[in-house]
Amino acid sequence: MVNIPSSINDPIPAAEVEDVELYHPHSWWTTYVFSQDAKVIAIQYSLTAISIGLVALVLSWLMRLQLAFPGVFTFIDADRYYQFITMHGMIMVIYLLTALFLGGFGNYLIPLMLGARDMVFPYANMLSYWIYLLAVLVLVAGFFAPGGPTGAGWTLYPPQAVLSGTPGGQDWGIILMLSSLILFIIGFTMGGLNYVVTVLQGRARGMTLMRMPLTIWGIFTATVMALLAFPALFVASVMMLFDRVLGTSFFMPAIVEMGTQLQHGGGSPILFQHLFWFFGHPEVYIVALPAFGIVSDLISVHARKNIFGYRMMVWAIVIIGALSFVVWAHHMYVSGMNPNFGFFFATTTLIIAVPTAIKVYNWVLTLWRGDIHLTVPMLFALGFIVTFVNGGLTGLFLGNVVVDVPLSDTMFVVAHFHMVMGVAPIMVIFGAIYHWYPKITGRMLDETMGQIHFWVTFLGAYLIFFPMHYLGLLGAPRRYYELGESVVNPPSAHDLNIFITLMALTVGAAQVLFLFNAAWSLRRGKDAGGNPWRATTLEWQTPTTPPPHGNFGKELPVVYRWAYDYSVPGAPEDFIPQNEPDPENRSREHAS
Amino acid sequence: MTDVVETETRISQPRPDGLRGFASDWASDQRTFKNVSWGKAMMWIFLLSDTFVFGCFLLAYMSARMSTTVPWPNPSEVFALNIGGTEVPLILIAIMTFVLISSSGTMAMAVNFGYRRDRRKTALLMLLTALFGATFVGMQAFEWTKLISEGVRPWGNPWGAPQFGSTFFMITGFHGTHVTIGVIFLLIIARKVWRGDFDTEKRGFFTSRKGHYEIVEITGLYWHFVDLVWVFIFAFFYLW
Numbered sequence: 001m002v003n004i005p006s007s008i009n010d011p012i013p014a015a016e017v018e019d020v021e022l023y024h025p026h027s028w029w030t031t032y033v034f035s036q037d038a039k040v041i042a043i044q045y046s047l048t049a050i051s052i053g054l055v056a057l058v059l060s061w062l063m064r065l066q067l068a069f070p071g072v073f074t075f076i077d078a079d080r081y082y083q084f085i086t087m088h089g090m091i092m093v094i095y096l097l098t099a100l101f102l103g104g105f106g107n108y109l110i111p112l113m114l115g116a117r118d119m120v121f122p123y124a125n126m127l128s129y130w131i132y133l134l135a136v137l138v139l140v141a142g143f144f145a146p147g148g149p150t151g152a153g154w155t156l157y158p159p160q161a162v163l164s165g166t167p168g169g170q171d172w173g174i175i176l177m178l179s180s181l182i183l184f185i186i187g188f189t190m191g192g193l194n195y196v197v198t199v200l201q202g203r204a205r206g207m208t209l210m211r212m213p214l215t216i217w218g219i220f221t222a223t224v225m226a227l228l229a230f231p232a233l234f235v236a237s238v239m240m241l242f243d244r245v246l247g248t249s250f251f252m253p254a255i256v257e258m259g260t261q262l263q264h265g266g267g268s269p270i271l272f273q274h275l276f277w278f279f280g281h282p283e284v285y286i287v288a289l290p291a292f293g294i295v296s297d298l299i300s301v302h303a304r305k306n307i308f309g310y311r312m313m314v315w316a317i318v319i320i321g322a323l324s325f326v327v328w329a330h331h332m333y334v335s336g337m338n339p340n341f342g343f344f345f346a347t348t349t350l351i352i353a354v355p356t357a358i359k360v361y362n363w364v365l366t367l368w369r370g371d372i373h374l375t376v377p378m379l380f381a382l383g384f385i386v387t388f389v390n391g392g393l394t395g396l397f398l399g400n401v402v403v404d405v406p407l408s409d410t411m412f413v414v415a416h417f418h419m420v421m422g423v424a425p426i427m428v429i430f431g432a433i434y435h436w437y438p439k440i441t442g443r444m445l446d447e448t449m450g451q452i453h454f455w456v457t458f459l460g461a462y463l464i465f466f467p468m469h470y471l472g473l474l475g476a477p478r479r480y481y482e483l484g485e486s487v488v489n490p491p492s493a494h495d496l497n498i499f500i501t502l503m504a505l506t507v508g509a510a511q512v513l514f515l516f517n518a519a520w521s522l523r524r525g526k527d528a529g530g531n532p533w534r535a536t537t538l539e540w541q542t543p544t545t546p547p548p549h550g551n552f553g554k555e556l557p558v559v560y561r562w563a564y565d566y567s568v569p570g571a572p573e574d575f576i577p578q579n580e581p582d583p584e585n586r587s588r589e590h591a592s
Numbered sequence: 593m594t595d596v597v598e599t600e601t602r603i604s605q606p607r608p609d610g611l612r613g614f615a616s617d618w619a620s621d622q623r624t625f626k627n628v629s630w631g632k633a634m635m636w637i638f639l640l641s642d643t644f645v646f647g648c649f650l651l652a653y654m655s656a657r658m659s660t661t662v663p664w665p666n667p668s669e670v671f672a673l674n675i676g677g678t679e680v681p682l683i684l685i686a687i688m689t690f691v692l693i694s695s696s697g698t699m700a701m702a703v704n705f706g707y708r709r710d711r712r713k714t715a716l717l718m719l720l721t722a723l724f725g726a727t728f729v730g731m732q733a734f735e736w737t738k739l740i741s742e743g744v745r746p747w748g749n750p751w752g753a754p755q756f757g758s759t760f761f762m763i764t765g766f767h768g769t770h771v772t773i774g775v776i777f778l779l780i781i782a783r784k785v786w787r788g789d790f791d792t793e794k795r796g797f798f799t800s801r802k803g804h805y806e807i808v809e810i811t812g813l814y815w816h817f818v819d820l821v822w823v824f825i826f827a828f829f830y831l832w
Contacts, residue, residue: 208619248747249758266754
């Protein structure tokens with residue numbers, strides 16, 4: 001195995017890792033449906049996630065319509081409204097963002113960017129998708145079950161989640177929701193183990209950890225976090241399922257409901273909140289870290305400059321990942337937990353701002369005097385930075401106990417987390433789709449439609465969520481079916497609600513344009529060629545586009561440099577692929 | 593300073609000493625853990641994740657037990673068996689623990705013989721391990737039956753905090769499921785060993801990957817983990 005080059009500048013012979021035993025499909029079914037190829041699985045994951053995400057998008061329109069025009073849409077009663085809220089939140093956070101970043105982009109990009117033939121265990125990878133699909137179907141079944149889906153709010157707090165006053169609480173809703181979560185976690189674990197082991201053990205020759213593109217660092221760290229955080233949700237789901245089905249009292253205190261004493265007693269609702277947020281807070285970074293990674297690469301490619309402070313970016317990702325496991329109770333300042341915890345959790349929460357700020361500075365410094373191409377992916381990347389900074393700053397408000405207490409459960413919180421973990425990661429997802437669609441399909445997405453899509457989405461999202469901060473400061477509570485004529489809802493605020501709803505519908509319409517673009521460009525888009533963005537990373541150096549089964553022809557690529565050799569002085573072109581030898585030692589790898 | 597970082601492609605440089613060497617070794621290309629196969633790495637990481645699952649279960653149980661306002665049933669009395677007219681505390685659990693720990697011993701021997709490519713002994717030892725595992729699950733079923741006949745239910749019991757029954761059935765049930773899955777895997781792998789699949793490198797039915805004796809060790813990792821978890825359950829649930 002040892003194969004040391006005799007002189008420093010000798011080219012290295014092609015990969016000498018023993019041949020990976022790939023599964024070679026024999027039929028249409030094993031090629032396109034029960035495929036074990038990570039690229040196909042990635043597309044399956046993405047399409048499923050986007051489809052279910054569209055359902056959640058429609059649910060958000062319905063909620064907004066109710067808030068702006070209470071009483072007009074009679075089919076939206078209070079129960080429906082809570083069901084819409086719950087399903088919207090759960091779908092967006094878990095079934096869309098987590099699945100799309102890790103199952104979609106993770107599957108597509110990890111093997112390609114690392115110079116691997118496939119994930120290490122393609123069969124488990126395939127099972128991962130099918131169990132995910134099953135989880136989605138079980139979730140959707142809630143809409144058709146008696147009593148409808150659960151209306152407990154996406155946090156599913158007990159005891160109300162399993163009481164008869166909550167939609168789905170004593171019907172099928174909560175059972176289906178918890179079962180779906182359990183399935184999702186089982187399926188995700190199969191995929192997640194694959195992503196982690198592929199990154200650790202399946203890289204190409206020369207692909208050291210510190211030469212990995214930041215996209216991979218983000219996805220890798222997020223997957224490790226998911227493998228450690230989802231167990232808490234798994235346990236909480238199992239226990240609540242038992243509370244609901246078997247009549248145990250893990251989370252259920254003694255309760256009188258409608259004048260009758262329930263059979264429960266002695267359980268701790270706070271225990272559920274601890275378990276949930278031990279999952280829930282890392283979950284924020286499980287969707288944020290892949291976004292951080294991808295946006296770093298988008299900025300570097302489209303500004304034709306190496307990422308500023310690569311090493312620091314890597315460490316920031318790792319440190320954010322580690323810190324995010326010790327901040328969970330900042331979601332629980334008003335839960336009635338020991339008030340002394342607030343001090344600890346506020347401190348750790350604010351410390352996270354340091355590595356996060358480092359990342360933002362480095363993105364901006366990468367742009368500084370770069371050769372910025374305002375392509376659609378770049379626009380989305382820039383949109384991400386602005387949105388993320390905005391959402392992050394309101395996070396400083398909410399991380400402090402004294403400021404959080406009056407603001408908690410107001411629209412301010414809704415505005416904060418939609419900015420920071422809703423809009424910001426979605427911006428990156430769009431940017432990433434515009435960026436990698438040419439590799440996946442061989443055709444460019446239409447630029448004009450893309451520009452319209454970006455500007456409407458970006459400005460529209462701002463116009464939706466910026467006014468919400470104001471509503472929150474007025475004291476407008478979140479999760480209220482209607483506010484009526486109350487002190488927190490003066491006529492001016494109600495007009496604002498109508499405005500927000502109109503913006504939400506507009507942004508939604510822009511997504512239809514995006515879907516049309518994606519479908520239209522599949523056949524009519526401009527031919528992309530192998531490397532339309534003139535990027536350095538390995539996925540752009542495949543022999544064909546889309547990449548073949550096994551990704552890289554006969555020989556795996558050998559990596560000679562980091563992923564960010566853009567505009568290297570003296571080089572003939574403004575980018576040098578990672579698999580190009582570096583005899584003159586020109587790579588800027590060690591300068592950063 | 594004699595060793596060389598094998599796989600840096602740009603410059604082949606001497607590996608630095610101490611922590612830096614450790615870091616550059618880990619960060620070097622292809623593999624972070626140099627002589628660890630994919631399967632073994634995957635099992636280790638899965639076990640790490642599973643540790644968090646059991647950790648959460650046990651923490652939830654401990655928080656329930658510490659915060660309960662009604663008395664917690666005394667495990668020494670609840671888990672006692674009446675043998676020859678005397679109540680022997682925890683006797684069944686002691687035997688179960690002994691059986692399970694012994695199965696770890698036979699498993700370790702199976703791994704050893706697997707790497708010596710001794711088909712028969714490996715298969716027999718794996719079967720013996722599976723038998724111990726099945727015995728454990730059988731005794732657990734006996735224990736459940738006894739408790740259920742005494743009136744313990746997930747939602748209550750005659751002696752005190754209702755969380756006793758719920759956590760007991762949940763945690764031992766989840767662990768018992770792990771043991772059962774382990775027994776099934778042991779049987780499948782033992783059959784493959786017996787047939788000589790790993791000598792001929794027969795390809796897997798689903799994965800079309802070649803089989804290796806290493807799978808015996810990977811199954812063993814899982815098995816030892818399940819044993820280790822039992823030690824914690826034993827300590828926290830029965831001895832507390």
